[in-house]
Amino acid sequence: MVANDMQRCDELVNQFEQVIKKPIKTKTKTYYTGVDLGTACIVLVVMDENYQPVAGAYRYADVVRDGMVVDYIGAITIVRELKEKLEEQLSTELIYAASAIPPGTDTLDGGAIKNVVQSAGFELTNVLDEPTVANLVLNIKNGAVVDIGGGTTGISIIKDGKVIKVADEATGGTHLTLVTAGSYKLPFDQAELFKRDPKNQPELITVLKPVIEKIASIITEQIDGYDVDGLYLVGGTACLGGLEDIIEARTKIPTFKPANPMFVTPLGIALSCTDQLM
Numbered sequence: 001m002v003a004n005d006m007q008r009c010d011e012l013v014n015q016f017e018q019v020i021k022k023p024i025k026t027k028t029k030t031y032y033t034g035v036d037l038g039t040a041c042i043v044l045v046v047m048d049e050n051y052q053p054v055a056g057a058y059r060y061a062d063v064v065r066d067g068m069v070v071d072y073i074g075a076i077t078i079v080r081e082l083k084e085k086l087e088e089q090l091s092t093e094l095i096y097a098a099s100a101i102p103p104g105t106d107t108l109d110g111g112a113i114k115n116v117v118q119s120a121g122f123e124l125t126n127v128l129d130e131p132t133v134a135n136l137v138l139n140i141k142n143g144a145v146v147d148i149g150g151g152t153t154g155i156s157i158i159k160d161g162k163v164i165k166v167a168d169e170a171t172g173g174t175h176l177t178l179v180t181a182g183s184y185k186l187p188f189d190q191a192e193l194f195k196r197d198p199k200n201q202p203e204l205i206t207v208l209k210p211v212i213e214k215i216a217s218i219i220t221e222q223i224d225g226y227d228v229d230g231l232y233l234v235g236g237t238a239c240l241g242g243l244e245d246i247i248e249a250r251t252k253i254p255t256f257k258p259a260n261p262m263f264v265t266p267l268g269i270a271l272s273c274t275d276q277l278m
Contacts, residue, residue, distance in 0.1 A: 009137050010259045012267055016045060016053040017260065023055035023089040024048075031090070033097040034270030035079060035117050039064050039150020040173060040192070040236055042075070043263065044082045045270040046094065053267070055089055057082045064150075069112040079120035097122035098273035100265065102147075103129040103154045103166035125274045131156035132163050133268035134234045138258075143230035144223055146247075147265055148237040150174050153215050155222045167222045171215055173237035176208050183207045198241060205242040212243055216250035223253075233257040234264040 028048035036043040043058040061078055063071035087094055099117050117124050131145040131154045138145060141161045147154040150173040157165040173195075181191035194200055205212075219231065231253050233244055238261035248255035258264055 006138075006256060006258060008139065009264060012053070012137055013258055013260050013263050016056050016263055016267055019053045020056040020058075023086070025090055026054055028054070030096065030275055031092065031094055032270055032273035032275075033083075033086075033094050033122065034266050034268070034273060035097050035099045035120075035122070036266035036269055037064050037069070037075060037079075037099065037113055037116060038236060041262070042078050042082065043266040044079070044086060045263075045266045046086055046090065047270045047273070051271055053270075055086050056266075057085055058266075069116060072112065072116065075116045076119045079116060083120055083122070095123050096125050096273055096275050098126035098128075098133075098269050099124065100128050100130045100133045100269050100272075102149070102152050103131065103156070103168040124278055125276055126272045126278065128269075128272055129156065129166050129168075130154050130265050131166065131234075133272050134232075134265045135163070136268040136271040137264050138232050138234070140230070140232055142227075143232055144219070144226075144228045145232050145234065146219055146238075148172055148215060148233060148235040148243075148261075150237065153218055154235075155219060157223060157226050157228060159227070165222075165226065169218045169222070171211070171218060172235075175211050175214075176237065176240070179208055179211055180204065195240070201241040205240070205246070208240070209246055212240075212246045213250050216247045219247065220251050228253060231255040234261045236262040238262075 026048050032047045034045040041060050046055040048054050063075040131147045135145045145156045152168050154168040156163050177192045180195050181188050238257050244255045244257050
């Protein structure tokens, strides 16, 4: 079951990576767009009426921190620019979009996320929490989806295919970058690039182990009292090689991650998009 779920997820991610490079023009009746406003990266996914990826774009940015929009105009500008780029590639207007927020932040910043998407020219049709939309791609029936973002780690516990608990706590990629910056005497921006480079990660994973163990402790606390037989890691920070081994060793729970965890949540957001306005 796990192998099949992960295979399906990896296939969808692979399709998306291909259409980023070479968009597919189609005679679809409508397009569905997923807008993922991440702490480190903004991703747009475009799907056709059958919810198959046809185009996509992303840009690293510093407009969101800890799930909160801190550069409202900058966020709108980037989303609008990516939208226009995709519209040009597909020779169409993209109308409908969905987005997502960290669990429990709707009253704090959900409105800002919605306003960014709408101000960029989209009709907003859905806003769900990030780990829940990630499971639209993973299709996990029992377990916990762990979305490790730039500022926070979001967790959705799933039983019999239904989300029974969501939680979100500070600690994510930003904290890993800060440790990297301190350990290697690098400015924050350079440390972020250093962390992302796969060739640096075998050495870096040892330096970052205490922070990853902190993330594992957050997971353990949030799933306490629940029957969780597997952890499924998504989010850009989960791309760090070896992170899953430390989390599994600490939690004592089988831990899995897709080939490219960064695109799972954006794909799930697009899958949650409809042509019915909120």
